[in-house]
Amino acid sequence: MRVMVVGSGGREHALAARLRASPQVSDLICAPGNGGTARIARNLPVNVEDVNAIVQLARTELVDFVVVGPEAPLVAGVVDALTEAGIPAFGPKRAGAQLEGSKAYSKEFMRRHGVPTAEFAVFEELAAARSFVEQSGRAWVVKADGLAAGKGVIVAEDVAETLDALERMLGQREFGQAGARVVLEQRLRGQEVSYHIVLDGQRYLPLAAAQDHKRLGDGDRGPNTGGMGAYSPPPVVTPEVEQRILSQVVEPTVKGLISDGLDFRGTLFIGLMIEDGQPRVLEYNTRFGDPETEVLMARWGGDILPLLLGAASGDLSQVTPRWDAAVALCVVLAAPGYPGNIRKGLPITGLDVAAGIPGVMVAHAGTQLQDGVVQTSGGRVLCVTATGDQIDEVADRAYQAVAALHFDGMQYRRDIGHHARRAPC
Ligand code: AMP
Ligand code: GLY
Numbered sequence: 001m002r003v004m005v006v007g008s009g010g011r012e013h014a015l016a017a018r019l020r021a022s023p024q025v026s027d028l029i030c031a032p033g034n035g036g037t038a039r040i041a042r043n044l045p046v047n048v049e050d051v052n053a054i055v056q057l058a059r060t061e062l063v064d065f066v067v068v069g070p071e072a073p074l075v076a077g078v079v080d081a082l083t084e085a086g087i088p089a090f091g092p093k094r095a096g097a098q099l100e101g102s103k104a105y106s107k108e109f110m111r112r113h114g115v116p117t118a119e120f121a122v123f124e125e126l127a128a129a130r131s132f133v134e135q136s137g138r139a140w141v142v143k144a145d146g147l148a149a150g151k152g153v154i155v156a157e158d159v160a161e162t163l164d165a166l167e168r169m170l171g172q173r174e175f176g177q178a179g180a181r182v183v184l185e186q187r188l189r190g191q192e193v194s195y196h197i198v199l200d201g202q203r204y205l206p207l208a209a210a211q212d213h214k215r216l217g218d219g220d221r222g223p224n225t226g227g228m229g230a231y232s233p234p235p236v237v238t239p240e241v242e243q244r245i246l247s248q249v250v251e252p253t254v255k256g257l258i259s260d261g262l263d264f265r266g267t268l269f270i271g272l273m274i275e276d277g278q279p280r281v282l283e284y285n286t287r288f289g290d291p292e293t294e295v296l297m298a299r300w301g302g303d304i305l306p307l308l309l310g311a312a313s314g315d316l317s318q319v320t321p322r323w324d325a326a327v328a329l330c331v332v333l334a335a336p337g338y339p340g341n342i343r344k345g346l347p348i349t350g351l352d353v354a355a356g357i358p359g360v361m362v363a364h365a366g367t368q369l370q371d372g373v374v375q376t377s378g379g380r381v382l383c384v385t386a387t388g389d390q391i392d393e394v395a396d397r398a399y400q401a402v403a404a405l406h407f408d409g410m411q412y413r414r415d416i417g418h419h420a421r422r423a424p425c
Contacts, residue, residue, distance in 0.1 A: 003305075004029040004058055005041070006048055006078070007069025010332075010365035010383035011290035013037050014297040015067060017361065018304035025305060031057055035374040036364025051078045058087050066090070067308055068266075071147060071287050075101035079266075090308045091266040092286050096257070099268070099284040103183045104145050106284050113256030116248055117281045118186040126170040129182065133162050141185040144169055146178030151339070153224065155187060188282065190275030191236045191419060194292045195245055197254070197270070198307060200316040201263045204254050205307070206246065208299060208323055209237040210292040211419065216339060218415045225339045226380060229416030231329035231391065232295045236274050236419065245272065245279045253284075265311050294363045294383045295328035325359075325387035327394045331402050331416050335366065336409025338379040346376040346407040354384060354401040359394075361385045362401065376407055391420045 003025050005016045013036045019025050020040045031054065033043035044061070046053050049072050058066055066082055068074055068091035077094035091097075099106045110117040118141075123129035133140060142165035144152030152175050154165040162184075169179035192214070196207040211234035216222035237245070249270060257264045269285040269292070288296070297304070301324030310316040335342040348367065351374060355362050363385060366378020382405065386398035395417050402412060 001025055001064045001305075002027040002029070002062060003065045003067065004031055004061065004063040005033075005037075005067045005069060006031050006046070006054060006073060008032050008034045008048070009069065009290050010363040010380065011288050011293040012069040013363040013365070014294045014385075015069065015288070015304070016041050017363075018297050018300065019067070022303045022305040024303070029061055029063065034364045034377070035367035035369045036362070038369050048073050049076060051076050051081050054078050055081045055085050055087070058082060059085065063087060065309060065312070069287060071097065071100050071285065074266075074286055075147060088309070088312045090312045092262070092264045096262045096264040096266070097286045100286040101147060102145050103143050103283065104181055107183055109256060109260070110281055113252045115252050115256070115281055116279065118188050120183050120185045122181060122183055123170070124181045126166060129166050129170060129184065130163060132184065133159060133166065139187065141187050142166060142169065143183040143185060144175040144179035145181035145183060146175075148175045148178045149226075151175075151224070152178055188273040188275065188280055190273045191234070192282065193234055193237055193272045193274055193279075194230070194289050195250075195270045195272055196288065196292065196296065197250055197268050198311050198316065199254065199257070199264045199266065199268060200311045201265050201314045202258065203316045204250065205316055205319060205321055206250065207296055207321060208232050209234055209242065210289070210295055211236070212289065212292060213413060213416055216411070218413050223339055225334070227289070227291050227332065228334065228413045229329070229331045230289075230291045230295050231327070231417045231420060232292075232299060233327070234420060238277075241274060241277050241279065244277070249279050249281060265314065290365070291330050291332055291383045294330045294385045298328040298330075298361060298385050298387045299323045299325040326389045327391050328385060328387045329391065329394045329398050329417050330363070330383045330385035331398050331412055332365070332380050333382040333384065333402065333405060333407075334380050334411045335376050335378065336411065338411060342379050343409060344377050345370075346409070348374045348376060348381070348405065348407045350404040350406055353404040357397060357401050357404075359387045359397060360401045362405070381407065381410075391417055392422055395421055
């Protein structure tokens with residue numbers, strides 16, 4: 001089978017590495033891929049936001065199955081277009097991807113289907129939003145409605161910061177069209193958890209819970225990022241909490257997807273806040289998380305193709321997730337300047353030494369091959385992933401691999417997994 005993975009991040013490298021190991025995959029294309037996927041697949045250039053170009057590439061290369069990594073092509077309708085062209089694809093159609101493409105839509109969905117989430121209000125007019133905040137007399141989380149590459153959320157500390165965020169989004173249009181509508185949300189406290197389910201339109205399979213680290217700095221300080229590291233499983237998801245996630249969040253969500261007629265086939269990544277054992281939904285994403293995918297793929301046992309193909313073809317009945325590695329943890333190495341303006345083109349050393357450590361995989365996130373040399377080309381550059389039986393030992397091995405790697409200005413957190421580790425970080 002000829003398979004094409006769309007995207008260029010660590011998530012896509014981790015998925016591609018799993019697909020490369022599938023006995024059913026004869027040819028693997030990454031579009032556009034990165035310096036890591038170049039070693040295991042054929043990288044072919046494409047603009048991931050250009051739906052027609054993706055379909056054209058899949059046709060020219062006689063691709064049998066497309067796995068879509070990022071949200072932008074899903075929201076732009078790439079799965080609708082591939083389906084029309086007769087090419088099976090993993091990921092929801094445009095209608096289902098709206099759960100990520102519009103925060104107002106996803107909050108209305110949660111309200112309609114009784115999914116626990118924070119109180120909210122939606123605004124398009126600056127004056128109306130301002131007076132709502134002033135009258136409430138408290139701080140709100142301010143969210144751009146549309147896609148903003150993980151940067152469209154401002155967790156304000158007080159009324160003044162809330163008003164300032166509104167001015168930036170609705171007034172100055174800092175986030176362009178994505179911020180032309182905003183969701184004001186009550187701030188939730190607790191621990192965040194990333195909970196993925198894979199759906200085939202009717203059925204769903206829960207994957208293992210994971211925990212991301214959104215802030216740039218140790219101790220969960222500093223600006224929000226796309227994610228600086230992850231691990232699985234997080235201890236905050238006890239068996240009892242997982243039961244609540246399934247019965248209070250997943251069940252009503254899946255029922256809602258079906259009754260709204262969305263025929264959702266793909267990954268639904270539910271961002272949760274767990275406070276005193278109670279889950280509430282922060283957001284839906286309609287694709288695999290990054291870097292959560294790196295740890296989920298590292299733990300997954302066996303062939304990944306039946307999961308992805310089963311979802312796309314509407315029959316997951318034959319698939320049962322098996323988690324071969326008890327624990328996985330990954331540390332993201334980010335470029336200087338990240339999450340702001342970054343420097344690119346920096347040579348990376350130590351890749352072979354790091355990858356040679358047992359149980360370690362280095363997923364490339366923002367790299368490219370330039371004249372045989374791997375260099376940085378994005379904000380999140382590498383995602384160093386280790387697996388094993390016990391979190392402290394796994395973290396030690398991940399950091400041992402990190403110590404072997406270098407590029408100028410490399411930034412990373414030293415405390416990934418801190419909620420789970422016994423040993424001080
Ligand atoms: P989102 O894209 O909606 O998940 O927001 C990005 C990040 O902002 C989340 O991962 C949280 O860290 C934070 N955040 C979002 N909504 C809330 C909320 N209601 N309360 C507290 N933190 C939030
Ligand atoms: N790690 C968070 C995300 O993929 O959105």
